[in-house]
Amino acid sequence: MCGRYATTMDTETLFGVFDAEPDPAAEPGLYGGDPPRPRYNIAPTTENPVVRLRLVKDEPADGDAAGEHLARTIEPMKWGLVPSWAKDPKIGNRMFNARSESAATTPSFRTALRKRRCLIPASGFYEWRKLGPKPGSKSSKQRKQAYWIHPADDSVMAFAGLWEYWKPKGDGDTAGSGEAAQEAIVSYTILTCDAVGEMRTVHDRMPLILPAADWAAWLDPDADPEAVQRLLAPPDPRLVEQLEFRPIGARIGSVGNDDEDLLVEVRPGEPGTAPDPAADTSSKADDGQLMLQPE
Secondary structure, eight states, rough: OOOOEEEEEOOOHHHHTOOOOTTTTTTSSSTTTTTOOOOOEOOOSSEEEEEEEEEEEOOOOOOOOEEEEEEHHHHHHHHOOTTOOOSGGGGGOOOOOEETTTTTTTTHHHHHHOEEEEEESEEEEEEEEEEEEEEOOOOOOOEEEEEEETTTTOEEEEEEEEEEEEEESSSTTEESOGOEEEEEEEEEEEEEEEEEGGGGGGGEEOOOOOOOGGHHHHHHHTTOHHHHHHHOOHHHHHHTTTTEEEOOOHHHHSSSSSSGGGGGOOOOSTTTTTOOOTTTOOOOOOOOOOOSSSE
């Protein structure tokens, strides 16, 4: 699964890596205007930058009517997919992940998989490794060690995602009045797959990380369904070999903590951590790399 991640790159890097364009029609406060801020502890139900392909209006010139072109844009979306048919948008609170193996047949995700695929920019993600009960303790409570899992070269990576537009019943983009009023929601989910490589020592699932060579095909709404299905397979283990698995402190467990200190490496025995003798944060060989982002 993937329940926490970070997006810490600056705006220039974000747009540059994904070759995205600001949308001139974006409302104030969206990514055509105010930039996203670095986030170190992203949790479900929050709004975060998402890359998708859409028609963008051209700036009119010499009195000509404005045309349109297809471009990658970066837009804020709520983490936790709300299907268009949902009666209650709160269903999205628990739909922050979609299993890649079953997304094509799951009612909540199958239409989005065909028509609304996206990329979720990430600096890395967090996962917790079960260590078993504390030695000598009568309690069966599992100890867990948190890991910051990120590209060893600090490059940007992209998770495969799906997005959806939910509109409340009624006219316009809102329905109801007062506190009961509901607004339209643009939301997303992160696809997960079986863990591969070293990731299996931490958890049996992982976010579906796409190498840069697959970004265009994943975003293409006209991509062949069989080609899309192939992209849902777990990544090449060589991609995971480019990740660093860094044990970190217990502060990451609270969504209220959102600062760079969350990424500080800890050692077994330090306060707020659990021993993890299997941790290995050594550097990886770079032979045969799959590029996580464009050169």
